[in-house]
Amino acid sequence: MDANEQFTDSIDALKETGVRITPQRKAVLKYMIETEEHPTADDIFKALSSEYPNMSVATIYNNLKLFKDTGLVKELTYGDSSSRFDFITDTHYHIICSNCGKITDFHYPGLEEVEQLAGSVTEYDVSHHRLEIYGLCPECREQV
Ligand SMILES: [Zn+2]
Ligand SMILES: [Zn+2]
Numbered sequence: 001m002d003a004n005e006q007f008t009d010s011i012d013a014l015k016e017t018g019v020r021i022t023p024q025r026k027a028v029l030k031y032m033i034e035t036e037e038h039p040t041a042d043d044i045f046k047a048l049s050s051e052y053p054n055m056s057v058a059t060i061y062n063n064l065k066l067f068k069d070t071g072l073v074k075e076l077t078y079g080d081s082s083s084r085f086d087f088i089t090d091t092h093y094h095i096i097c098s099n100c101g102k103i104t105d106f107h108y109p110g111l112e113e114v115e116q117l118a119g120s121v122t123e124y125d126v127s128h129h130r131l132e133i134y135g136l137c138p139e140c141r142e143q144v
Helices: 003-016 023-034 041-048 057-070 112-122 138-143
Strands: 073-076 084-087 093-097 103-106 132-135
Touching (some): 023 057, 023 084, 057 073
């Protein structure tokens, strides 16, 4: 799926929930689809405020919550910094910089096996798993 298809599908999903599709809502959604980063509401505000002067951080946050409820984005809470958001595409994992908090995606197949194993040895009904790797990002490595 390319970015345009993701955008159209996401708009359709939002319409089904009965919310109004405002230009600001579209802009936040588009930003989330196109960014490689895992932005906070504040980051999105900084990126969009020149184009949408009436948009506030609260508006962006409300939109992100709405997208989250619709299943379009994931809220990431690592450590105690403010929430970061990630557009849900395929399953991927995160490596997090313990110095600056930057989050980078990486793909690794096969962890469904771990879920199956965990379920069968404990007799739990497994719903999901969470894996985070921590370290220093390339930029922070340069500084030490
Ligand atoms: Zn870093
Ligand atoms: Zn991610």
